[in-house]
């Protein structure tokens with residue numbers, strides 16, 4: 404049809420499971436010769452054998468079972484110990500939460516001949532074709548930090564003493580660092596109305612799970628979330644004169660709340676020179 408070949412149903416059918424249940428929805432395989440099909444209308448998982456097409460086991464689930472997931476179930480070698488049944492509706496199962504109630508997922512042991520219900524838990528939605536994989540595929544390959552010495556971002560600042568603020572016409576470039584629990588510089592003046600400010604922020608941390616956030620009050624586009632060893636840039640156009648705070652937006656330590664600083668914005672055409680620093684070196688404001 405329209406150039407697409409249509410294969411006859413009988414020509415591609417290996418077998419048919421007779422009267423397995425109502426509303427077959429999704430089938431996953433265990434790599435041991437069995438298939439598991441979810442039944443949307445009769446709310447059950449049905450296990451059947453490839454080749455003989457006979458039903459060998461069935462287990463009820465909560466209402467309107469949708470998709471199933473066997474970790475690795477779409478590969479040649481599934482980790483076929485568990486199956487997760489994802490249900491679309493779970494009336495009366497959990498505490499009321501307003502007009503919409505939670506859906507649920509159920510963990511089923513499929514390691515033996517008989518399926519065993521192990522656990523059920525509330526969840527949101529019913530993911531279609533959700534995949535599970537063995538944890539060590541992720542844990543042994545995960546990135547924990549970006550090495551600072553390999554940071555080739557042209558706006559990177561790899562040590563605090565190199566932080567600076569540079570003017571190029573009406574562009575102001577702030578080369579900034581962050582580390583628990585301060586920004587450098589954290590006091591900046593000499594920015595004027597009509598300037599466009601670029602904050603190039605390098606996270607100096609080389610520890611796992613120590614991102615820092617960066618945003619300035621009135622920022623209209625985004626905030627930054629900077630991973631250890633990474634440099635990110637935020638563009639900001641001041642809207643009015645005065646003192647404008649910037650701050651870390653990602654909880655990073657007990658002193659996270661102190662992780663902030665200020666930019667003084669002067670009137671257009673004023674001759675306030677660029678100054679920057681931290682602590683004692685900060686310009687008086």
Ligand SMILES: [Cu+2]
Nearest residue numbers: 651653655659
């Ligand atoms: Cu913080």
